[in-house]
Amino acid sequence: MKPKKLKLPKCAPFSKAHERYLRKLRNDKIFVLFFQILILVAVIGLWELLAQTKVIDPFFMSSPSRIFNMLSSLFASGTIWEHIGITLMETLLGFAISTIGGTLIAVILWWSEKLRRILEPYIIVLNSLPKIALGPIIILWVGSGMGAIIIMCTLICIVMTTITMLNAFVTCDNDKIQLMKSMKANKIQIFFKLILPNAMNEFISILKINVGLAWVGTIMGEYISSSAGLGYLIVYGSQIFRIDLVMASTVLLCLLAAIMYIIVSLIEKWHNR
Amino acid sequence: MKKLLEFKDVNFYYQTKKEEIHALSDLNFSVDELEFASIVGPSGCGKTTILSLIAGLLPVSSGSIILGGEKVGKENHQQIGYMFQRDHLFEWRTIWKNITLGIELKKQNNKEEKFELARELLKKYDLYGFQNRKPRELSGGMRQRVALIRTLVLNPMLLLLDEPFSALDFQTRISVCDDVFNIIKSEKKTAILVTHDISEAITMSDKLIILSSRPATVKHIEILNHNGETPLARREDQNFGALFDFVWKKLTNETEKT
Numbered sequence: 101m102k103p104k105k106l107k108l109p110k111c112a113p114f115s116k117a118h119e120r121y122l123r124k125l126r127n128d129k130i131f132v133l134f135f136q137i138l139i140l141v142a143v144i145g146l147w148e149l150l151a152q153t154k155v156i157d158p159f160f161m162s163s164p165s166r167i168f169n170m171l172s173s174l175f176a177s178g179t180i181w182e183h184i185g186i187t188l189m190e191t192l193l194g195f196a197i198s199t200i201g202g203t204l205i206a207v208i209l210w211w212s213e214k215l216r217r218i219l220e221p222y223i224i225v226l227n228s229l230p231k232i233a234l235g236p237i238i239i240l241w242v243g244s245g246m247g248a249i250i251i252m253c254t255l256i257c258i259v260m261t262t263i264t265m266l267n268a269f270v271t272c273d274n275d276k277i278q279l280m281k282s283m284k285a286n287k288i289q290i291f292f293k294l295i296l297p298n299a300m301n302e303f304i305s306i307l308k309i310n311v312g313l314a315w316v317g318t319i320m321g322e323y324i325s326s327s328a329g330l331g332y333l334i335v336y337g338s339q340i341f342r343i344d345l346v347m348a349s350t351v352l353l354c355l356l357a358a359i360m361y362i363i364v365s366l367i368e369k370w371h372n373r
Numbered sequence: 374m375k376k377l378l379e380f381k382d383v384n385f386y387y388q389t390k391k392e393e394i395h396a397l398s399d400l401n402f403s404v405d406e407l408e409f410a411s412i413v414g415p416s417g418c419g420k421t422t423i424l425s426l427i428a429g430l431l432p433v434s435s436g437s438i439i440l441g442g443e444k445v446g447k448e449n450h451q452q453i454g455y456m457f458q459r460d461h462l463f464e465w466r467t468i469w470k471n472i473t474l475g476i477e478l479k480k481q482n483n484k485e486e487k488f489e490l491a492r493e494l495l496k497k498y499d500l501y502g503f504q505n506r507k508p509r510e511l512s513g514g515m516r517q518r519v520a521l522i523r524t525l526v527l528n529p530m531l532l533l534l535d536e537p538f539s540a541l542d543f544q545t546r547i548s549v550c551d552d553v554f555n556i557i558k559s560e561k562k563t564a565i566l567v568t569h570d571i572s573e574a575i576t577m578s579d580k581l582i583i584l585s586s587r588p589a590t591v592k593h594i595e596i597l598n599h600n601g602e603t604p605l606a607r608r609e610d611q612n613f614g615a616l617f618d619f620v621w622k623k624l625t626n627e628t629e630k631t
Contacts, residue, residue: 275457282428282455283475283527293474297465 162347170344187318187329190246194253195314202261210269227259235324244325253317257310264306268299304368311360374405377563378531383436385422396422398588404565411566411574414584415627420567424533428453441530454524456537460516462508468519469504475527491526498556513541514549521553525560532564551605571620576604586627593623
């Protein structure tokens, strides 16, 4: 039976000095946010100004208003949703497969020290290998299209996931393991009660890293072989000299990556609560 | 008093790539039920190894260890409580979840009894209000008390304390030392303390085992009679200084040898 939770009294601010301290914290936060927004507005404003006054050529450099118009027309025609959906699905699948798969491989390698020692050189080589070099081979094996892109995305993230999680598992404090053993814990209990929760910070870190890597993998895959997706739009736009389309697709990619990162940050906040 | 633990001609060798290290040599000593024994010796002489052997975490190379009438081996059935240099509370668990960790690991029917014991111990040692807090919210002394309760809820036959106060500042250390001693005595437990701190060993123990340098062997055993005084009160004892000097000289001789 669980004991009841304690209710802490709500008593902040404790004093005038504490109130001043809280106000300073709030002001600092507003200051940082203000400059973050200012930089964005300044860059967009300057870019637009330079394009309007023909200091830069909008044909090659585009401009915020042209990008906005392009986005409006893409959303108005509704064709963009298919491209966003495909890229998002490829990224999320690659992200999920590599995160779960990489962690499972790390668990197996933690479980068997001999297997870890046998496979160590292969993991190091795979980690150093530029995965884009495998692109043509993957297309030959599985054909071009979504399958090849998801494999590409998975390959980019999975090795890093395995290495990070394995490192987190094997560096767990030996005294803690001995403590569990002295309580007669078996290996499964040691893993689920100690090793895995102890590695949660590294797991959150790898989620954050994989958010970035998964987008790199998907877009790289779409550059090599695709007929739809935001990466395809970027390549297509550059081939027909429609820089507005390239920029608009890039803006959408930035937004999607930011949303995914925010979701991971919320998971981190929930974990650290 | 009945013997609870007995070391009979125990030898232990560490195997490394370059050499075979003879860590313990024909070690013979015993600890009675309800006794508080301390082991002191030069650095690296194998004090922690002795605790690992008792807990069955390492196998003896030769000789035998008898605990509660059973030979200690790989399949050690005796319940042992182990406290390390740091409290090793799991930061992601609440105090309650830390204390009941050992109960969770066991497949037994009387879990509710153990939970009840955990609640009683929390109340008795002023931690009941902190059960839903995380370890980071507790002071060093409170954390050590939680670590001790975590081992006591399993009702261990023997408590092994591996320098459990070494990570604390001096003032906290003295008060936690008193706390831990009182808890162990009031719960009627047998304990073995490994420490570098001579004054800690003298003030807490009924029996003081002095080891030689490596390969460690028992150099001297001192039986101490404190007449139920607490460690803090024992520091005021008139024999404390002389005893401290005696142990100091024994250890200095050993350190010089190495």
